[in-house]
Amino acid sequence: MPNLKDLKNRIASVKSTRKITKAMQLVAAAKLRRAQDAAEASRPYTERFNAVMAGLASGAAGSPSAPKLLSGTGSDNVHLLVVMTAERGLCGGFNGNIAKLAKTHAAKLLAAGKTVKIVTVGKKGRDAMKRDLGDHFVGHVDLTEVKRVGYVDAQNIAKDVLARFDGGEFDVATIFFARFENVVTQHPTALQVIPAQFEADESAEAPLYDYEPSEEEILADLLPRGVATQIFAALLENAASEQGARMSAMDNATRNAGEMIDDLTIVYNRSRQAVITNELIEIISGAEAL
Numbered sequence: 001m002p003n004l005k006d007l008k009n010r011i012a013s014v015k016s017t018r019k020i021t022k023a024m025q026l027v028a029a030a031k032l033r034r035a036q037d038a039a040e041a042s043r044p045y046t047e048r049f050n051a052v053m054a055g056l057a058s059g060a061a062g063s064p065s066a067p068k069l070l071s072g073t074g075s076d077n078v079h080l081l082v083v084m085t086a087e088r089g090l091c092g093g094f095n096g097n098i099a100k101l102a103k104t105h106a107a108k109l110l111a112a113g114k115t116v117k118i119v120t121v122g123k124k125g126r127d128a129m130k131r132d133l134g135d136h137f138v139g140h141v142d143l144t145e146v147k148r149v150g151y152v153d154a155q156n157i158a159k160d161v162l163a164r165f166d167g168g169e170f171d172v173a174t175i176f177f178a179r180f181e182n183v184v185t186q187h188p189t190a191l192q193v194i195p196a197q198f199e200a201d202e203s204a205e206a207p208l209y210d211y212e213p214s215e216e217e218i219l220a221d222l223l224p225r226g227v228a229t230q231i232f233a234a235l236l237e238n239a240a241s242e243q244g245a246r247m248s249a250m251d252n253a254t255r256n257a258g259e260m261i262d263d264l265t266i267v268y269n270r271s272r273q274a275v276i277t278n279e280l281i282e283i284i285s286g287a288e289a290l
Contacts (some may be wrong), residue, residue, distance in 0.1 A: 085125030
C-alpha cells in the first residue's frame with residue numbers, strides 16, 4: 001500500500017492533469033464554434049455546386065468528348081486514397097476511425113487485386129497507417145503550421161491529386177474524412193472525387209438550361225474546381241469534427257480525473273487515519289507499560 005507522501009503526490013499530479021484537460025476543453029470549445037460555423041456555411045454552396053455539376057454531368061454522360069475527370073480512364077486498377085486526419089492527437093477516436101475506414105477500404109481493394117496508393121493529410125493518419133500500409137505511401141501533406149484551414153490549402157492538395165491523375169498514376173481517387181454532425185458524433189466518410197460522381201436530387205424538378213459553350217467545355221473547366229471544392233469541404237468538416245471530438249474527450253478526461261481525485265482522497269484519509277490510530281495505540285501501550 002502506498003504511503004501518505006506517495007498518495008499526496010499522486011493527488012497533486014492528477015489535479016494538475018485535470019487543470020490541463022479542462023483548459024484544453026475550453027480551447028476546443030472556442031475553436032469548435034468557428035470551425036462548425038465554417039463547415040455549416042460551406043454546405044449550401046457545396047450542395048448547390050454539386051447539383052449544377054450533376055445536371056451538367058448527366059447531359060455529357062456517354063459523350064466521347066466528355067472530360068477525363070468525368071469519364072475516367074476506362075480502368076479502375078490503380079486507386080489513390082487521400083486520408084485526411086488531424087495533426088494533433090488527444091481527440092478521442094477521431095483519427096483512429098478515419099484511419100480504420102481507410103484501412104478497411106484498402107484491404108478490400110488489395111484483396112481484389114487492385115493497386116493502392118496513399119496520400120496522407122495530417123500526421124496522425126500517417127502514423128496510424130504506416131505500419132500496415134507504409135509501402136503504399138506516395139505522398140504526405142503537412143498542415144502543422146496552418147492555424148486555420150483555407151481554400152488555398154485545398155487547392156494545393158487538389159493540384160497534387162490532379163497532377164498525379166494527368167500523369168497516369170491512378171484511375172480512381174477517394175478522399176477519407178469525418179463528416180461533422182455534433183460534438184459527440186462524427187461520421188467517417190469515404191467520397192470518390194475522380195472520376196467525379198454527383199448525385200442529382202430526383203425529388204426536385206431540374207431546371208432547363210442552355211449552356212454556352214458546350215456542356216463538355218464547361219465541365220472541363222469546372223471539374224478541377226469541383227475536386228478542390230470537395231476537398232475544401234472535407235477539410236472544414238474535419239476541422240469541426242476534430243474540435244468536437246477533442247472537446248468531448250477532454251470533458252471525459254476532466255470528469256475521470258475528478259473521480260480519481262475523490263477516490264485517492266478517500267484512500268489518503270483512510271491511510272492517514274490508520275497512521276494516527278497506530279500512533280495512538282503505541283502511545284497508550286507505552287503509557288500502560290510505565
